[in-house]
Amino acid sequence: MTTTDQALTVQDRIDRYWSDRAASYDDHQRRPDRLPLNDAAWEDVWAEALPPAPATVLDVGTGSGYVAFRLAALGHDVTATDRAAGMLERARQHAGDGTRVPRFRHGDAVAPDFNDGAFDAVVNRYVMWTLRDPVTALANWRRLLRPGGTLALVDSTWFPDGLDADTTDDFVRWYDDEVRSALPLAPSRSIGDTADVVAAAGFRGVTVTPLTRILELDREYGAAPGHEVRLQFLVRASA
Known part of the structure; x- marks a missing residue:
């Protein structure tokens, strides 16, 4: 890591990594051989997890917008945020001139800048493991939800042997020792760690559902x- 890199905050370094990865990440998400099956499977996941459409939904850490577009396709009113400029650029390219598309905004998943009670649901996918402060994030998401609102997140135990398992140059550069030490959920061996944090933040009725259909597609x-290939989980709860 260069001296310039070291001057960046932990979150800035995470943002740089994902911004640099935006093109390859998005291309993999939208592989034409899998895309129709992927779209159908994920739309079923979110349809079962969320209130009936149209609901106002915030997708934090949207990346290139894959989840946000699936939610919009289900009829929801979607706002989506991310801090990685490269990811947001990709998401906005996909938005095109569609009649029902998400609104994409630059924003921090840990501290989203919206009014209290602004949303029926807050969602995210593959975000919890790389949050620098999941306790604060969850408290803020709960604040944004209307009474009885839904939290629905998807993640897995990506690094049960520690983040050192990823030795790719970009990951090593941006996910340095300081960044890794700031991510409490990254080395989790059980999705129960994420569910426990959700419950500790005051959410009720926390459930964990294994996404076996997604696992089959990955296999x-x-x-x-x-x-x-790892089993992914939907963690759902109410405010």
Whole structure:
């Protein structure tokens, strides 16, 4: 890591990594051989997790917008945020001139800048493991939800052997020792760690559902380059 890199905050370094990865990450998400099956499977996941459409939904850490577009396709009114400029650029490119598309905004997943009670649901996918402060994030998400609002997040135990398992140059550069030490959920061996944090933040009725259909697709088509196939989970709760 250069001296210039070291001057960046932990979150800035995380943002740089994901911004640099935006093109390859998005291309993998939208592989044409898998895309129709992927869209159908994920729309079923979110349809079962969220209130009936149209609901006002905030997708924090949206990346290139894959989840946000699936939610919009289900009829929801979607706002989506991310701090990685490269990811947001990709998401906005996909928005095009559609009649029902998410609103994409630059924003911090840990401290989203919206009014209290502004949303029926807050969602995210593959965000919890890389949050620098999940306790604060969850408290803020709960504040944004209307009474009885829904939290629905998807994640897995991506690094049960520690983040040192990823030795790719970009990951090592940006996810340095300081960043790794700031991510409490990254080395979790059980999705129960995430569910426990959700409950501790005051959410009720926390449930954990294994996403076996997504696992089957990953086994058939392969995980992202450099990643192992792992069972993913939907964690759902109410404010």
